[in-house]
Amino acid sequence: MENDRPWRVLSMLPLPEELVRRIFASLGGTAELTFPATRDQAALHAALADADVVIGDYTGELPLDAAAVAAAPRLAFVQMPQVGVDSCDLPALTAARVPVANTAGANARSVAEWAVAAAFALCRDLAPADRRMRAGEWPQAEMLARNPREIHTQRVGVLGLGAIGAEAARLFAALGCDVAYWSRTPKPEASARYLELDALLARSDILVPALPLTAETRGLLDSGRLALLPQGALLVNVARGGIAPDDDVLAALDSGRLAGAALDVFENEPPAPDHPIRRHENILLSPHVAGATGQAQLNIMAQVRDNVTAAVTGRPVVNVVNGLGPMITRVAA
Incomplete structure (x- = not known):
């Protein structure tokens, strides 16, 4: 059945693939981690086609705009690895019933x-x-x-x-x-x-x-x-x-x-x-590094890990910023 398959978690660059795989190692077969082939809009849209969860691009270089949302018919949850969510088209994501969470307080x-x-x-x-x-x-x-x-x-x-x-x-x-x-x-x-x-x-x-x-x-x-x-x-x-x-x-x-x-x-x-x-x-x-201490980065990645893990294991997520509920439901095929 469709819901028996692993959750597909797309982690956008520039988060290092090795780091992402390490922090989600405990999920085992619950989630399948994927990464865009290249850092451009075409590769992002291709990767979004079957993504259930997205960990966003904290630089804003590849925004989750209306076109990206339209390219992601299965999308159920977006986790931003930062406090700011201005690179997300919140009205488009809300209209698609996709909760968006940030890492409030981490830095x-x-x-x-x-x-x-x-x-x-x-x-x-x-x-x-x-x-x-x-x-x-x-x-x-x-x-x-x-x-x-x-x-x-x-x-x-x-x-x-x-x-x-x-x-x-x-x-x-x-x-x-x-x-x-x-x-x-x-x-x-x-x-x-x-x-x-x-x-x-x-x-x-x-x-x-x-x-x-x-x-x-x-x-x-x-x-x-x-x-x-x-x-x-x-x-x-x-x-x-x-x-x-x-x-x-x-x-x-x-x-x-x-x-x-x-x-x-x-x-x-x-x-x-x-x-x-x-x-x-x-x-x-300063090159946008006020929140970039080692401790802050550990806090951010811990929040990302905990929230994505909660999403794919049926527990409520925290820090949803677009007014939707904290329980993440996978989109039916």
């Missing part, structure tokens, strides 16, 4: 620590000082003129109080910062105080976006909203580049509204080699 500490580290670097101009010293200069007077600041004196605004935002708020508060937050839904259990968005921006010396990229949050921090920040504010973006468009961030830096920005994410990744964002003196650049 929260890693990303929050990066946000704090980046804020320290901006407050003390560590990157510009390093560049000048390596060029043979002794920029002591210039660094003093840049108005270095102690982080505990800064008012921190966190946008979004999911796992990452809550951990960032906690770490900044532990350093003595005055921390407030905004989210689409106020959190009664939050230790930081809630402010409406524009009020939060107006008092944020350090702004830390930690929101998912959705239709509602895309372009949220445009030039108009960035202009609400105090003069000389700092932006630490660990969310998604589309929330704070690159051109608007550059304009805010050039106007002096932003004194500095630490960017782990960009509208298009990677940004073009000649993109002006790569050349701006007051930007600390």
Whole structure:
């Protein structure tokens, strides 16, 4: 019978095949692991034809868009090996009754620590000082003129109080910062105080976006909203580049509204080699690795293993983000 066959689990690149086979070794004959022949859309669509479960591409290079969903008539469950699901066409997957899960919380500490580290670097101009010293200069007077600041004196605004935002708020508060937050839904259990968005921006010396990229949050921090920040504010973006468009961030830096920005994410990744964002003196650049500590990666893969195992063994999955139920049912032939 059709339901007696092993579940077909398609793991998309760039997750290494050896790693995926190792973490699912205990499934034995319950699941058959498959991998696209090459990393392109045609190979993905061919592999999707008989896939029951998909482990997504965390880079977003091969999105699960509407065309991919249409190419996957058997698809019953999508597990993303990350928190963000903006590379998935959630309306198309929901319409096809395919639950989509992420790994919420797995890298929260890693990303929050990066946000704090980046804020320290901006407050003390560590990157510009390093560049000048390596060029043979002794920029002591210039660094003093840049108005270095102690982080505990800064008012921190966190946008979004999911796992990452809550951990960032906690770490900044532990350093003595005055921390407030905004989210689409106020959190009664939050230790930081809630402010409406524009009020939060107006008092944020350090702004830390930690929101998912959705239709509602895309372009949220445009030039108009960035202009609400105090003069000389700092932006630490660990969310998604589309929330704070690159051109608007550059304009805010050039106007002096932003004194500095630490960017782990960009509208298009990677940004073009000649993109002006790569050349701006007051930007600390990072190649989307805030959540890439060894411990975070172990946490992510453990969640992927546990959720996919639950799906194929008839137990409820967790962290479904598109409003469908947690029990995964294989699609009939």
